[in-house]
Amino acid sequence: MPSKPEVSFETACALTQSILSGRHRRTIAATMADAPTVNAALWRLRESLTANAFDVDGRRVSLGRIVQTYDRDTRAEGFHVLHDWDGKSDRVNENSIPVDVLDYLIRERGDDRPDAAIVAVLIDYYFVHILELLALRAWDEGDADENLDRIGTLLALLQSPDGSGQSFVNSVETLILLATSHFELHERGYALLLERIRTLNAPHRLLIAIGHAASMGSHLRFGFEASYARDTIFMRDDNVADYPWLCFALVTIMRELDSTQHPAPSPRHPAPSTSTSTSTRHPAPAPSTQHPAPSTQQLTESLLNGLSADARAFIGEPPASLSSVGHERSEFRDRFLASRDVLLAAFEPFRPSEQEYSPLSLFFNFAHNVRKGTVVDALLRRDPWRISFDDLLTSLPYGDARNPQKQQLATTLMNYARLNPDRIRGQLMPVIVYDPAAGRQAFGTTLRRLKA
Numbered sequence: 001m002p003s004k005p006e007v008s009f010e011t012a013c014a015l016t017q018s019i020l021s022g023r024h025r026r027t028i029a030a031t032m033a034d035a036p037t038v039n040a041a042l043w044r045l046r047e048s049l050t051a052n053a054f055d056v057d058g059r060r061v062s063l064g065r066i067v068q069t070y071d072r073d074t075r076a077e078g079f080h081v082l083h084d085w086d087g088k089s090d091r092v093n094e095n096s097i098p099v100d101v102l103d104y105l106i107r108e109r110g111d112d113r114p115d116a117a118i119v120a121v122l123i124d125y126y127f128v129h130i131l132e133l134l135a136l137r138a139w140d141e142g143d144a145d146e147n148l149d150r151i152g153t154l155l156a157l158l159q160s161p162d163g164s165g166q167s168f169v170n171s172v173e174t175l176i177l178l179a180t181s182h183f184e185l186h187e188r189g190y191a192l193l194l195e196r197i198r199t200l201n202a203p204h205r206l207l208i209a210i211g212h213a214a215s216m217g218s219h220l221r222f223g224f225e226a227s228y229a230r231d232t233i234f235m236r237d238d239n240v241a242d243y244p245w246l247c248f249a250l251v252t253i254m255r256e257l258d259s260t261q262h263p264a265p266s267p268r269h270p271a272p273s274t275s276t277s278t279s280t281r282h283p284a285p286a287p288s289t290q291h292p293a294p295s296t297q298q299l300t301e302s303l304l305n306g307l308s309a310d311a312r313a314f315i316g317e318p319p320a321s322l323s324s325v326g327h328e329r330s331e332f333r334d335r336f337l338a339s340r341d342v343l344l345a346a347f348e349p350f351r352p353s354e355q356e357y358s359p360l361s362l363f364f365n366f367a368h369n370v371r372k373g374t375v376v377d378a379l380l381r382r383d384p385w386r387i388s389f390d391d392l393l394t395s396l397p398y399g400d401a402r403n404p405q406k407q408q409l410a411t412t413l414m415n416y417a418r419l420n421p422d423r424i425r426g427q428l429m430p431v432i433v434y435d436p437a438a439g440r441q442a443f444g445t446t447l448r449r450l451k452a
Helices: 009-020 024-033 038-051 064-077 097-109 116-136 144-158 172-179 188-197 202-227 232-237 242-259 296-307 320-338 340-350 367-381 403-419 436-451
Strands: 053-056 059-062 362-364 422-424 427-429 432-434
Touching (some): 009 059, 009 064, 009 116, 024 038, 024 053, 024 116, 038 097, 038 116, 064 188, 116 367, 144 172, 172 202, 188 242, 202 232, 202 242, 202 296, 202 362, 232 320, 242 320, 296 340, 320 340, 340 436, 367 403, 367 432
Antiparallel strands (some): 053 059, 422 427
């Protein structure tokens, strides 16, 4: 167990809450935006972000010691939550991710007129990273489940009507996913974190499993096509840290499905939309701090997405990358094969099409890049997105009126990625792709392998 932290978890949460509560962030944004240009407004914000301190009701609230202590401890365990990896210089960036995005906006739009909405989105983007850092320290003291619920309360405040209106995630469990979705040169932290996740209560474990299965499906499908040139063995050998996490996610979902006896999903008939508005500039609904039971359809879709990464690894010959979790892998295989016919029928409504959004059509290198691209687009358009990262991992509910917005966001992110490709295997490639044809191919390949 980690030693007692220099700053208590409750102190960290209370100080963070003192800024997130009420209209403090709106006041901060309006004050900073009272400047002649975007450049001038954002330099004011940059000073606060780099100092980790904000003026609230005439007093200076500093998160500096919290950030320094928690970031140091988290780095020691193997994760860089606040800073991205620079693949060109092979080092961790000096500036935090929110500051990097702020600097990009200064370069792109520095001479524009100031807008409090831009400042507000950046403030919230900073605080969602702070909540991610807190989420990884939930095991330091006290009860980890209670600590995560405490962060869930802060997340609800962050995305309340008093915030910027930008939607980031739907649950505290997704904070953990995004906090650890960066490239890490040394992957020692993933095994430690997975052991900690296993100590959580069932609702937390299940929500973590659902998000990770869906996200890893998109991540590994991208790697299979782009990074590994469709070489499954290469992909397995290069993702020794990811496969145990995916196995945990799949077996956790499978246990839950077994407990519900696999009721078949309803036929997929889109429900008529009652809204004609396409505007995204409204506060996102605050996520609940409770744990509503996921629907059978949600479990089934996430199971399919996870299996789409490498179905044979879980029902065929076990690869070396799963040797550390052989018992879980065997349990999953036995449970899946016992209900294979029912599950294959339940998968069919999730076949990707051109008309409906599907997460099977979404491919990306790292999940946090999807979130970063969403925020950058909101800043450039001065219009927050109400579509969260979680929303992009599902097509549910059937006939969701927001599905066209999900597809619009995914396509927008792909277009940005095409304009700014990364060099992979010597070729320039976009790191986010939304392609229904490729999604249908992934669906068909997965079902063929599951039937074999």
